[in-house]
Amino acid sequence: TIGVIVPYCQVSETSLFLDELLQQIRVMLGKHQLDCIVAYDENPQHQESHALRLVRQGKVDGLLIASSTMSRETVKALEEEGVPAIFYHLVPRWALEEPSVHWVHHDNYRGGWLAGEYLASLGHRHLACVTAAHYAGEREFTHRLKGFQEGLSSLGGSMADAHLLLVEELTWEAGRELAQEAEKLLKETSGIFFHADQAALGFIKGLQERGIEVPADYSVIGYDDVREGFMTTPELTTIHQPREAISTLAAA
Numbered sequence: 001t002i003g004v005i006v007p008y009c010q011v012s013e014t015s016l017f018l019d020e021l022l023q024q025i026r027v028m029l030g031k032h033q034l035d036c037i038v039a040y041d042e043n044p045q046h047q048e049s050h051a052l053r054l055v056r057q058g059k060v061d062g063l064l065i066a067s068s069t070m071s072r073e074t075v076k077a078l079e080e081e082g083v084p085a086i087f088y089h090l091v092p093r094w095a096l097e098e099p100s101v102h103w104v105h106h107d108n109y110r111g112g113w114l115a116g117e118y119l120a121s122l123g124h125r126h127l128a129c130v131t132a133a134h135y136a137g138e139r140e141f142t143h144r145l146k147g148f149q150e151g152l153s154s155l156g157g158s159m160a161d162a163h164l165l166l167v168e169e170l171t172w173e174a175g176r177e178l179a180q181e182a183e184k185l186l187k188e189t190s191g192i193f194f195h196a197d198q199a200a201l202g203f204i205k206g207l208q209e210r211g212i213e214v215p216a217d218y219s220v221i222g223y224d225d226v227r228e229g230f231m232t233t234p235e236l237t238t239i240h241q242p243r244e245a246i247s248t249l250a251a252a
Helices: 016-031 050-056 072-081 108-121 139-153 172-181 183-188 197-209 243-251
Strands: 002-006 036-040 062-065 085-088 102-104 127-132 164-167 191-194 219-224 237-240
Touching (some): 002 016, 016 036, 016 197, 016 243, 050 062, 050 072, 072 085, 102 243, 108 139, 108 219, 108 237, 127 139, 164 172, 191 197, 197 219
Parallel strands (some): 002 036, 002 062, 085 102, 191 219, 219 237
16 A cells, blocks of 8 residues: 655645646556555644654555655654655655655756747747745746746747746636736736646636637646646647656656
């Protein structure tokens, strides 16, 4: 039995990609005839490590962990218990430089660069970028932003500091609300990059309600390549995250 640890704040309708990745991991574990127990990375009331609790209760034989906030002390305690663990998708900054910690994640810099280069190739020169405020300092999103800016500049585009927009959550509702209030943004930019598809989809809906057509009047690109992006008109332009490869490597 494998414990699959997911971040508390993402197990909801705000995390379409993580939901799809979790389903893919379940499929891959099933192919190896392994069961799984899914748990949050910590108890939000008591700050307790669910991963460590599962191990000490003898409920799991290994761990797949998606958490950028798990402490060095918790991982050391897991190592002392002798249960193998692999980080996937979200990895603590300190763990990336720790030889004893194993991890698998997507190249977020490259994904951001592709988004910036694509929009610049369409002739856009002034772009905006949207992420969640509580993710602004996370390695995953700082790498996407850096890649986006450098992809833009490779073809003469740019993103002003004022056009890095922080929303409370990268939800469909937040994207729609931004479109309804973004008069100045729409005048100063011709396209926007969202760090999650669901917010991009909400933004497109908000623009359409105002009579602004995508992509004829304004360009939008998302990130994750979730299934819902194919169910809209027009289909969402997005950066694919290789959930099949991530789950295969993590579960191997």
